[in-house]
Amino acid sequence: MLQVRDGALQALLWQRGREPCRGAWALPGGLLEQGETLEESIRRHLAAKVDVREVSHLEQLGTYSEPDRDPTAWELATAYLGLVQLGLDPHIPDDTCWHPVDQLPPTAFDHGGIVLAGRDRLRGKLSYSNAGFALAPSTFTLAELREVYVAALGYEVSATNLRRVLERRAVIEPTGERRPSGRAGGRPAEVFRFREQRLAITDPFAALRPRR
Amino acid sequence: MLQVRDGALQALLWQRGREPCRGAWALPGGLLEQGETLEESIRRHLAAKVDVREVSHLEQLGTYSEPDRDPTAWELATAYLGLVQLGLDPHIPDDTCWHPVDQLPPTAFDHGGIVLAGRDRLRGKLSYSNAGFALAPSTFTLAELREVYVAALGYEVSATNLRRVLERRAVIEPTGERRPSGRAGGRPAEVFRFREQRLAITDPFAALRPRR
DNA sequence: ACAAAAGTGTTGTTACTACACCCATGG
């Protein structure tokens, strides 16, 4: 579960109270039940940590099978990448906490690597899909959207060019509203929204485009 | 397992002799053993069908968990995409056969969808990585490489531009040799090879590149 | 009037596609 909070991309982790890996931070999740889909299982386990309706996007990352990934038992795990929009503040239990993905605490099992894999998957998708819809609030100014992209990508992005890229690709559109300026003044900002609230690939061919 | 054969991208399938889905075509694979990695398991099961040394690339596609994917039992399956270079002709058992991915026969379980997912994953990677190394023979002329790309992508590609794209990205390099022309004459073709025989992303940012 | 924030115009660059043209070989 990733979300932009305080200007940084953060992962929701849970501090283990039991061995193995007592005290280390782990991803939320749990065992699959009979007749259950992996996605259903994830949503069920997440429900114990956050309100599932607040998860704007969920996709499978991969299945991890190294025999020594859990020192006590041989267990497979299928990891999912979940995204939460900026501004939501799900109620979370006492033993869970958000951690910046670039400064993870000691993690249980291979969960550290899984978080980084999720981060990298997200970074790629921000470039060639409309994945931003899942991180940004439902409406936003370009300055706000820029902060989301900067936090998630980890490098500077200009609001000017971000706007042109996303408008050219018809990923965002103006709502027609404007946001009044603050006490410091300044021109009121246009308010935008993402056109789609489901993942769509917007730039499928980096090269080798089919001709005509 | 995908390979370009006879100018088409084809998948290796196995005709089931037993219920369920008797007579339908299925992907090679089988049960995971205790303490075994998914990749080890795939390689072990593949060994029964083809010489595993002939698999030039193997990557995880995803894990399928729909309860009704197998009508008789609830089973999870993790699918892998394997690639074989053009020109190799692995010895395969009588009950297996290559099928063009765009004209699949009736398939068992959800295997038809898995093959198409593998095809689409490959098509994407051909555009932004050096994945071609896993489909092309170890050395080739540009006309040959073009045929590989056309077969895998499903649309026309010009040899001229293919060469410039792949050379600019330093994906292929000339070996210095030339291939003598055939009976019809024509200028001898330069022989190329891929620089790397392992997957590498060559075009990581479609847009939103970090500045500098 | 001035500072602040947002938005627009413009230029230069890069990576590509398309296509005309030139080169080397066999018959």
Add this chain to the structure above:
DNA sequence: CCATGGGTGTAGTAACAACACTTTTGT
């Protein structure tokens, strides 16, 4: 010398980054 296939040169284009400039607000 000409057909055939391979390679090169070059023009046009789309998507983009960078940055100067203009617009709209608050004080």
